[in-house]
Amino acid sequence: MGHPCLANRNLLATVDRSLMTWGALSRSMVLLAYGSVSLLSAETPEGITPPVIFTVQQDHENMLQQLGITKLRPGPSGNEQDPNHANYDESLANPYPNLPLVLSLENGTPVTTADQWWQTRRPEIVELFEREVVGRVPEQVPSVRWEIRQTRDSVVGDVPVIEKHIVGVVDNSACPQIEVNISLSLTIPKSAQGPIPVLMMFGPTAFDPLPPWMRGRGGNAPAGPTREDTLLSADWGYAKLNPGSIQDDAGGFRQSRFGQQPSNEPVTPTGAGLTRGIIGLTNFGQPRKPEDWGSLRAWGWGASRALDYLETEPLVNAQRVGIEGVSRYGKAALVTMAFDTRFAMVLIGSSGEGGASLYRRNFGEAVENLTGSGEYHWMAGNFLKYGAEESARGRLDAGDLPVDAHQLIALCAPRLTFVSYGIPERGDANWLDHQGSFMAAIAAQPVFRLLGAKDLGRSDDYTSEKMPSVNVDLLDGELAWRQHDGGHTDAPNIEHFIRWAESRWSAASK
Secondary structure, three states, X not given: OOOOOOOOOOHHHHHHHHHHHHOOOOHHHHHHHHOOOEOOHHHOOOOOOOOXXXXXXXXXXXXXXXXXXXXXXXXXXXXXXXXXXXXXXXXXXXXXXXXXXXXXXXXXXXXXOHHHHHHXXXXXXXHHHXXXXXXXXXXXXXXXXXXXXXXXXXXXXXXXXXXXXXXXXXXXXOOOOOOOEEEEEEEEEOOOOOOEEEEEEEOOOOOOOOOHHHOOOHHHOOOOOOHHHHHHHOOOEEEEEOHHHOOOOOOOOOXXXXXXXXXXXXXXXXXXXXXXXXXXXXXXXXXXXXXXXXXXXXXXXXXXXXXXXXXXXXXXXXEEEEEEEEOHHHHHHHHHHHHOOOOOEEEEEOOOEOOOEOOOOOOOOOHHHHHOOOOHHXXXXXXXXXXXXXXXXXXXXXXXXXXXXXXXXXXXXXXXXXXXXXXXXXXXXXXXXXXXXXXHHHHHHHHHHHOOOOOOOXXXXXXXXXXXXXXXXXXXXXXXXXXXXOOOOOHXXXXXXXXXXXXXXXXXXX
């Protein structure tokens, strides 16, 4: 039949081939979708069939068809005036109090040694997250060639720096219609004398044009030194990785997840989404299959490729490179750290559902919010099953998930893992379920201890342990927690993160 991106001039043949590729999608659904799918044929060389571009809704419906889901449950609203508003009553927050055991093999055998963890239990958890939650990175992902496009002297805060713009050109020879150029910047103090720690942060680089959602937001920036200022003042460097250059955030414009004003978080108005970017490139411009990776995993893959580059930089201490993100990028930072053991540390900022907060909690955002068409693209297609009210598999919900967030945190052990939140009064909404993330960190403690790391210093009873007071930190171990008194940002915790990391390195060297 030939390569999905290769020559076929007959558009009807394209639709017929798609029917065979997508399996569960009926012919009538394809023809209906085809009427509003852009094929960009004017830009395509003669003899090449372009990849399809689904709208977000078409892509979502395609996945539901593949999974045999006929009805999803709606997620709760963040607006407390709505009839279906989210629950914020702690007495109703734990309908499934028993979490999957983190130190027990699938056959029930207890895990009592580090070898058992690394050889058997960790791979079991990785497999479940890949299959059911975040998706699998394809076996044959195209290679990335890094090019230094610009080097310049600059000043950040009051620190003279060297800034580099590095672009990762992804090999698209198998599907020339889709280009992926990963935008990365590296900022190092000019005074740096040797390899220094570097924190990689998800966000636009200083060399990228600001996306529309960030323009004119200067008044929303937190007071005081920026994250960048604080890192440079501590003789650290930082890298900025533009996630949109890896994989568009395909959710489209939508109302705030918190039920207030339109969201300040980055969104894209296009429907290209999952048939473009690195996911689209590896699928030759066709829709995903249920186990294929979602955007969180794709952003994590991009971070790993950026780390490949940083390992070649003489002034970067490759053994002390961390990953950081806030909100959806907090989720991505946790996923990155969990799957790539080369990262030495992670700062997980206000990540909520799909990040550090337990899926099994009924507090704020729910699994059903992630399975709706606004956020489903972050996850594997299979994750939609757990929001299904009616499907070929019957009704499934959060209690049916084979894994939960505490196990994702446990995959980071024994490396430095810092869970960060702000406070609702300043904009870090209850929707994010701060307590649910603290419970997940508590439930991950046994793995840190098993691997010789220090935990939070609390009991393992996640059902009764409560968060410390605001600005009271738990920073004495490799697993750390701190809720600052700011809003939906981790900037107030950066100085604590730096001090904590350096103290743990110092303790390890003794």
